[in-house]
Amino acid sequence: MTTAISPSSSTSNGVETMKLNKHDVFPKKGSSCKQTLGKNIAMGHKNKTCGTLDRVSLVLSHWDSIDETVKYDGPLSLQDSYRGTIDRMENTSSSRPQSQVSGHVSEASTSNKAPNTSPLPHAAQQNRTMSTQSLNKHDYSTAGQVNGKVEDGDLKFERLKDLPEEALLPKVQELTAYLQRMEEYHRGDGMRVQKMLGDMYWDYTSLRETIGDALAKEGYAGASMKMLKTLNSIGIFKNDDVWFPTYYAYNTLWNFSDASSKLAQSLAENDAVRLLTLNCGHKPYLSAIHSKNVYYVLKASLSILHNIAKNPSVKHLFEENKTSETIMPFIQSEDEMLKILAMLTLAYIVDEEDNSKLIDDTGVIRCVVNWIDKALDQQRRRYKGFTPTELTEGLDKLAVNDKNKMKIIEEGALPLFIKMLQSEDVHEQSACARCIWTLSFDKDARKKIIEYPELVQTLEKFSDSANKNLQKNTSGALWILNGENEASKAATRPKSAAASRTKGHIFLSYSWSDKEIAYQIRDRLRAEGYALWIDVERMGGSTLEAMADGIENSAVVLVCMSEKYKQSPNCRTEGEYTFQLRKEYIPLMMQKKYRPDGWLGAILGAKLYFDFSGKYPLEKSFQGLLKELRGRGQVTPGNTPTGGDMDGIPMTTSYLEPRTNTKYYKDSTDGPPLIQSSSTSNHASPSTPSHHHTVNNNILNMGQEEVAKWLRSIKLNECIPTFNQFDGKLLLQLRDMRQEAPEFFYQCLEKKLNMSLIEILKFTKALEELH
Template sequence: MLKQMNSLGIFKNDDIWFPTYYTYMTLWNYSDASEKLARSLAESGAVKLMTLNLGHKPYLDNMHSKNVYYVLKASLSILHNIARCTGVKHHFKEIKTAEVVMPLISSNDEFLKSIAMLTLAYIVEEEENAKLIDETNTIKNIVTWIHRALENKQKRRFRGFTPWELTQGLAKLAVNDSNKAKIIEEGALGDFLSMLRHTDPKEQANSAECIWTLSFDKTVRQAIIDFPELVPALEELQEHENTVVRKNVKGALWLIKGENDPAASSNRPHSALAPKNHIFISYSWNEKELVKKIYNSLAAEGYKLWVDWEQMGGSTLQAMADAVENSAVVLVCMSERYKQSPNCRTEAEYTFQLRKDYIPLMMQKRYRPDGWLGAILGAKLFFDFSGKYPYEKPLQGLLKELRGRGKSAHPGGVNSVDETDASPDAVQPVVNNVALTTSSPSTPINSLATTSATCVAMNHEHVENWLVSKGLQRFSNAFSQIDGQLIWQLKKMRETAPEYFHNSLERQFGMTLIDILRFNAALDSLH
């Protein structure tokens, strides 16, 4: 309807303008209340239309007109509501919405200025973060607005925004590790304390979630511990009747009290019924249905799995820690929502700290992990379950990569566990590791047999000699931390994720097209 009225000219006459006005009003209000509607709008082209409105010079030149101003205000507000959804960021990236919205931060209109900042908090990429923060004072402004909303005792709003809405935007910025200290420096902790002590569960839940996210930074965590009455306020809410409040509070306290440190594991009580040698699946609630499909496929193959189907987070962190500690391998289900979730980060970082073997799975189309999740992924092989390839292709790759780890020793026996299903009689898996032959550093590369077993036995010197023998000696430094096992992983990555493989060679190793062709030929020599 809006596209059709646009083609007619929305200001041509009242017969066009009034339907346009009421349509924008409806979308503005209901996209705020319904994530399903907001997501549908993104998929129907609304992001492009609203972005075109905001960048339309005649509209910007005539902002003094009441009706034109309304279109701009409604368009930006609808974009903000859409931006709060997960998995829609690519719509904004494709048409460069951030570049169109950024100038509005300098607007004299306070409403447009504030909604522009909040929208950008959701849609900017990690690498664009510095520009948003340094040039616009976004963090300082949002913290100030939270404070003013709290000061407004009657309405508890500032420029139409509640404290919990503003904190929700701030929490998205807090995911970026470089923003954490800045949020503390701007004085957010005092406002979080006020929100924790308020009676609104949304305020309590969002402030606790933001504290949880901030606590991944060691220095910031200490500032939280030192802030008067903040930790006691969290402790008072540990048994709150609201499950989201309880989850976020316990998650924050888990990090604040150092329970995420593997060294603290020996001091914690452990369940005698804890399952062992299973596959632990770390995932975001948004991907639950796809995770269930993968779960059922692996269970049908005789694998034993641990999954927290209720995603209760804080109330089951002890169970999570036990399950990760006793797992044979961890599946990390990557997506935009996974990166934003402090619960998911807690699981992923605990896995990483324990040096547990983990296998990344891509769950979202057009998603490229960055920030802390990108750091954990590194150059590791991942399997793409986003729908880009037929389901069976990544599944077969995953089964091959698991090599029987987490598999029940007795086909047809108990092969799956979750937080409430930790039977002491659970059968133990058979772990079929590849037997590796070893070579001394002085062994010439040409004397190594061309099997995967001997390939993965190559040490760093062998890899360097191999590169030299293939005319790729200038990459010796770039590959200095890569041994034969990782070379073999790269070869498998080329088969299962060719696009990511070639992008990685270009982006992370600085290879030209000729270099990539030579490297591919070198990999072909390894059988």
């Protein structure tokens, strides 16, 4: 993501008190210095007309990628009466006019006036009743000493530059602890602490993620949310004493939540999604969006939401706070920055059905592809602050939805991918290869990609790259493009010695982000005498062949479901290969409040899954898993439970039907209810549908028109022409073929009837339930 502020390297990063006379702040009417005053302040020049600056250092600046200039970017003082660089000064000395010190905004400043109301006005328990006089009594001139050494108890407010890592992280801990102890933040210390932490982002560029992770560990997210809610209760635009610490808090959160996914997740867990969503929907802010400060709050809020949204495990928080509905209007904004932030955030947080609507209604794919093109043409490979890597990562998330894959290609993404692969930036190359891998799961997209031989040849060049991510993503893309995931390749692929030795094992398919729970399951199964095939160092490169061996020779596959699993092309490769080989598999839920959709939901169908998300005790879920395994993959006898019922075991039958079709069966124990969709209630076992059907006259009496209606009812309208000669009797024969010759059945659907994997899954499930 684009970052909030970057200090210029040409001058000191410090912010010192600037001494100006009255005419520096309010030039006489008709004075010609109005347009040049800001420039002179920034450069430290003397100006005879406007007065003399006793001491000037650079305020704050960032690199503006729109016009490739350094722009001065600090909190706009609520009391400044005109625009220019002076608007960006952090403070002026106590010699400014009393009307400013009192927080009064003159009529001349109405163009920059911000609303004095905030969302969550009573959110913080630390809300104090403060008179305007007590707020204004504080002289902010000491704020310029952030870069000096101001003692406050045991804490020194100083620039923490050039410290070794072993000394830096204790400072992070110290500053965070100080922030946690604070009760009031508008007296100056709140701003100082946030700015000291924020400066670390620029002073230690190679340690940004490390610092962000340390902030998450020490509780910085909770302390900052408490701070922002407290300042909200006062009104962040009440005066500079409140606005400045608010600004630096957002600035630091924006930058480090981009650098550290752990901090982004910690923010979500500390109510940040709710506050930031309220910011984006706050009517006084929206009506004053042209104010620089209000615009900054909205831009920072959307940016932090975008950073948080990259963590799939907190997706449910966006749904609970109706974030998608709140930020959707920004897609129609004339401001491209807000528009693209909203689009990319929505790409992460909406489900597949809403994702399709988002694409159809907003043209988001065209916009993102266009921005990638513009970023590639820029000398610094950025457009509106976004790099091609960041934009391609957003495109990859959109590509997870199969309906979007061809749209991405049709908008002209593939020629841009060739440019990215031919760049010298390994991050660009890796993000591009991953997106191609994701696109390749669609057969039509595969054909289009193969039509670009230069693209495929470049991927082949990187298949043995020294960079692990690049090598994994290019090898994965080539694996799918070359058809290695097809069942027909399994018979001809050479078997490894390891596969021969471990035939009949359990294959554990999981996302790297769920590895801790996966390892607990692995250890417990091994203790019970089961042989497991588990990827400890992530799949990639030659290990794709190892993955294929592992699945081909397994007795059963455990599919560890989560949003991250669904989004991972590597996990999809494993999941679809399991399905292609028609291997027995047991789904395990790894994420709370997650409901699989898209390709993962289609594979899951109506199978029973066991909940390892932490909602229930792990041991109770594990006992249910042992019963379901029924000894498959067990090498040595253990204490595996056999027979008996499943009372008290947290198991759930997935469903794609509406919740109203669901029947609930309460345990005889205090365990969670067993949930089973009505479509599976007649199955012989919870996990394995019975193949013994009672055929009634309904299916036998179906004509071609009834078959077409049935296909519409299961949302396979596109398959109606393919089945135009089928009646009920032929459907019945097709179902019998599935039982008697399953391999030929699936080959017919794919090769003869030209059905995609998702269509095959939907059709097979519906055919099984047709009576």
